[in-house]
Amino acid sequence: MSTNSPGGKNAVVLLSGGIDSTTTLAVAKSLGYSCHALSFDYGQRHRVELDCAKRVAKALGATDHRILPLDLRGIGGSALTSAIDVPKDRPNTERSHGIPITYVPARNTIFLSMALGLAEVVGAFDLFIGVNAVDYSGYPDCRPEFCRAFETLANLATKAGVEGTNPFKIHTPLIELSKVEILKLGISLGVEYGLTLSCYDPNSKGEACGRCDSCLIRKEGFLAAGIPDPTSYQS
């Protein structure tokens, strides 16, 4: 992660409304970027997260926030976009092996591609994504080597890429952090985590199930960080 101030340069920040993307937006803001937040309505079961993303973008002072429809259901293949049940109450040992059923095929590739298109239009060369290789080690598209490969691609795929100046940078400020470190970083930057939602299977009121992998990681994170958990759970 670059530490020198970009001095008001534009950035595109992928924002789901969960802990990680919210913290990432806070990091980008703290570095002085003018942040164009980008979310996707991709037929996710947890669509209430889009309301969270809106609140987060506003609270953290994003320059603008787009929610683009994206038909990942037309592709299929994930518990997050189809009628497959989201796994619940899995112990950590089970969560950390293999590729989860909640993996959405090529999701981060697709999200970053759309972010790249937006970056070209708004004149941004800095893309921020809150991927994490610690808690989400099972997701192939959360790994550092994936992000580096996308950066290489971005610098070939675009107008700027033709000039050979390699201006695009994929920023992954959380990639090596534990959930505790992410929460402490966000708190230090003034993030109100009560605005965020991590649950894969929330109810229509936006209350978290408390039992899916994402809820369990979140709960354990607040507990381990010694931070009161601000999440609204289903009773």
Place this chain on the structure above:
Amino acid sequence: MSTNSPGGKNAVVLLSGGIDSTTTLAVAKSLGYSCHALSFDYGQRHRVELDCAKRVAKALGATDHRILPLDLRGIGGSALTSAIDVPKDRPNTERSHGIPITYVPARNTIFLSMALGLAEVVGAFDLFIGVNAVDYSGYPDCRPEFCRAFETLANLATKAGVEGTNPFKIHTPLIELSKVEILKLGISLGVEYGLTLSCYDPNSKGEACGRCDSCLIRKEGFLAAGIPDPTSYQS
């Protein structure tokens, strides 16, 4: 391009309904692939091309054909998706310099990403795209180095990528061919080019304008190949 027969393996083929993607589908079929054709409704001005894509997929015996909505208008920045006028009657010398106004930011990156997602779901490791670095030299995402970088990315972004076996291949059978060579290849494979549409600005009847860059390249191709031009032009 691989020449050994894949023996009924699945492929995902990006299909716009123009000469190049149609020829690419014919090539993939001739190599023995079971072809999953993929088109996008991305707010293009030339939406009638989707009807052509449907006809082409059927005529060439694609296994299935998906048309996915994709909100590239929400990103903006191209004459193909906005109210910017499509340039007409440009001489070849003018067409071949710089990045055209019809360039859609990150389009092929986005299209290939969606194709990659579909490939994971249908169990395909072969992606076909009809990019061409001869007539479309101004498009950064039609270059061989772009396609190679996407192949590297695909092999990191996916379930199969985690295993390190590098199964994904981006096939670009037309990338070094002239329009004449493409047309002759397609004719040899039985393609009926009357089914295809290349125009950036057709009317609602699907008749080509005959004057945009894409029409001019197409016209010159048929002429140079000595093949009767089957295109319906606006009177």
